[in-house]
Amino acid sequence: MQKKSSATIYDVAHRVGVSLATVSRVVNGNNNVRESTKRKVLDAIEELGYHPNAVARGLASKKTTxxxxxxxxxxxxxxxxxxxxxxxxxxxxxxxxxxxxxxxxxxxxxxxxxxxxxxxxxxxxxxxxxxxxxxxxxxxxxxxxxxxxxxxxxxxxxxxxxxDYVEAIKEATTTVIKNGHDRVAIVTGPVTHAINSLHRIVGYKAGLEEMQIAFDDTLLFATHQDYSAGLQVAEKIVSAGATAVIAYDDEVAVGIMNYLRDNGKKVPEDFEIITSNDTKFTLVTRPEVTSIGQPxxxxxxxxxxxxxxxxxxxxxxxxxxxxxxxxxxxxxxxx
Structure with missing residues (x-):
């Protein structure tokens, strides 16, 4: 039998000779339907090609799944x-x-x-x-x-x-300081964003404080979240005298690294980098990029x-x- 292209619940009910409520109960898995009737309804649904509309079901059940x-x-x-x-x-x-x-x-x-x-x-x-x-x-x-x-x-x-973004950035900051860097830059998104002002920058300052290094706002950079932004901010980072950076985004970190390498800096001998998202970008570069690992x-x-x-x-x-x-x-x- 040829299936109707836009069969409705009314078509199914008419085919079987039952009420709309009965068809609805079958569609929604309600067991309060006789097995013989349920079988007829399911057969009609298959023959007619009826597809229950999730939004329509939601009007009655209050849920659209x-x-x-x-x-x-x-x-x-x-x-x-x-x-x-x-x-x-x-x-x-x-x-x-x-x-x-x-x-x-x-x-x-x-x-x-x-x-x-x-x-x-x-x-x-x-x-x-x-x-x-x-x-x-x-x-x-x-x-x-x-x-x-x-x-x-x-x-x-x-x-x-x-x-815990505060603890994660704090750990990254103390790691590069323990490796001998006292001028560590941080690159975030807009400082007006809560995740930066209340988490990343707070963690960065906590790491500096733990290692008894004063916060220097000339080492704080905000930039867009893409590779070209990393290339652009890298020159400013080097000009500020930083020898390590904590970056909030992997594409930004790769942009920074490529700028450094293109301008004669050896990574990690001259400059260390830690990024934050641990996506595939950190693995396809050479060297691979140290990163905060997020599940x-x-x-x-x-x-x-x-x-x-x-x-x-x-x-x-x-x-x-x-x-x-x-x-x-x-x-x-x-x-």
Whole structure:
């Protein structure tokens, strides 16, 4: 029998001679249907090619079994690894994922959250380096739980999964100082962003203080998150007299290293580099780049698991989860 191209629940009910409620119960796995009737409904669904609409089901069940993921850049290796963890756990719990790309533009982030809310998603996972006030206000108005993955909000109110960025940057800073460097630069994103001002820079200063070195603001640099930005900031780092750098992004770190090598600096003999995200960029260079190791897949997976609990109104003891980090020592540091 030829399948109808856009069969509806009404077509299935008419074919079997049952009510819409009966078809709905079968589709949603309700056992309160006679086995013979259930078999007829399932056969009709197969014959007609009926595909239940998740949003339509949600109108009755209050759930769409769909979650939204807001990403600043779907091509960024760091965020794509987080997204893989999210997607695997979402599949495990039978949730579909709607992915949006925002280019870390607050206007697009606000639009993305609003659009996902209009699609009646059951929850949202937000990724990005900063949550502007407008974005936070939009999130506050969403009638669905929101979890941050690899991101922080300045007030620490939203549920989140991260590493301890303060301790991670502190460890990286003390490592290069112990290797003999007393002028260590740090490269971050915009200092107005909470993850930089309240975490990375705080960790950097804590490392300096532990090693009894005074903070020098001429060694603090803020730049964009790409390879060309690393090339551009590298000249300023060298001019400031630094002999080591902690970079917040792997592409930036590779740009810095290539500039140094192109200008006669030996890495790590003359200059040491530690980066922060430990993506594949750190492994395809020569030398390979020492990096703070982040459990990126686990951050995404744990964030999705937390979201499933929030969507089910389960009690969660800790909504500010920090997973352990490592320091992956490679060829851009001496030890």
């Amino acid at each position: 769909t979650i939204g993921v807001v990403m600043p850049d779907v091509t960024d290796m760091y965020y794509s690894e987080l997204a893989r963890g999210i997607d695997d756990v979402a599949n495990m719990y039978h949730y579909d994922v709607l992915l949006t790309n925002t280019d870390e533009d607050p206007v697009r982030e606000t639009m993305a959250v609003n659009n996902l809310a209009s699609k009646q998603v059951d929850g949202i996972i937000f990724m990005g380096n900063e949550l502007e006030r407008e974005v936070l206000n939009t999130i506050a108005g969403v009638d669905a739980p929101v979890v941050l993955a690899g991101s922080v909000d300045g007030e620490g109110k939203l549920p989140s999964v991260n590493i 990126k897949y686990d951050i995404g997976a744990v964030a999705m698991r937390m979201l499933t609990k929030l969507m089910n109104n389960e009690i969660i003891d800790d909504t500010q989860i920090k997973l352990p980090h490592t320091l992956e020592r490679r060829g851009t540091t001496r030890n």
